[in-house]
Amino acid sequence: IPDTFLVAEIAGRITGYLVGSVTQKRYLTDDLFENVVSNPASGGFIQIQSLSVAPKFAGQGIGTALLAALKDLALAQNRDGISLTCHSELIPYYEMNGFSDEGPSDSNHGGSLWNNMVWENR
Template sequence: MANEPYTAFSSEDLFFRPVAQEDLPAVAAIEQAGFPVDEAASPETLGFRQREAGHCFLVALKGDEVIGYACGTLTKGSQLSHETMYRHDPTGGCLCVHSLCVAKEQQRRGLGPRIMRTYINYVRSALPQVDSIKLICKQDLIRFYERSGFHLLGPSEVVHGKDQWYEMQLLTSRQESKSS
């Protein structure tokens, strides 16, 4: 599955697929431009995510150019912590989203929501063991993620950079049916 193309939209302008090693320089440049220095993942960390959790890492392409991505790792933990976010457990039922980022020159075109919707649909179809998708975000992005279906759980215990982070969760259909 890791190298098979995946698209959730029929539009001709974007193509989504799991990340390839040759995508990493573009992904790292987008990451470095999109996050403060104390929050951006290093090229080494992005390489780890590609090698160990490439099936949890989608790139958005316009033609042959990587213009955005979403990446995560799996954990068995039920709450995000430094430990659950910096390891990958291939048998985990919780997907920790680490980054959703769009190239600066492509921002303000509605790509962030499209990438997130595609990523959620991909996770639901390609990763059936995932019960929930969790992430941490800053206060100004809570509304963005709520529009994508996430629910605010409250302030996060994760310290990453100088600002307060908030934990959010989206239950997959599988988890929602277990709760009913």
């Protein structure tokens, strides 16, 4: 899924990455962590499976920059939006980045409780 896998780099060092794949579903489902398929050319929601920033670069806006770049991709690829799940303590972070909290997720990935967060391409 190279068209929705982003890498942040500073001076040749990887500082963070974002992994996403596209489905027609509004919410991320656990099967996306096991079954990777090519993205459709347009439409659907980009489902973020992972957003990671190297600890040394935490708090420097790397994650926010990756999310902004993915929004640009969603617009360019004519996607319906972006969806992800997160733990409760991260809801304010994603809301700050334009995502809406749509309540508890059905996901039980890793045995955790998750919340659905969605950014819509209006």
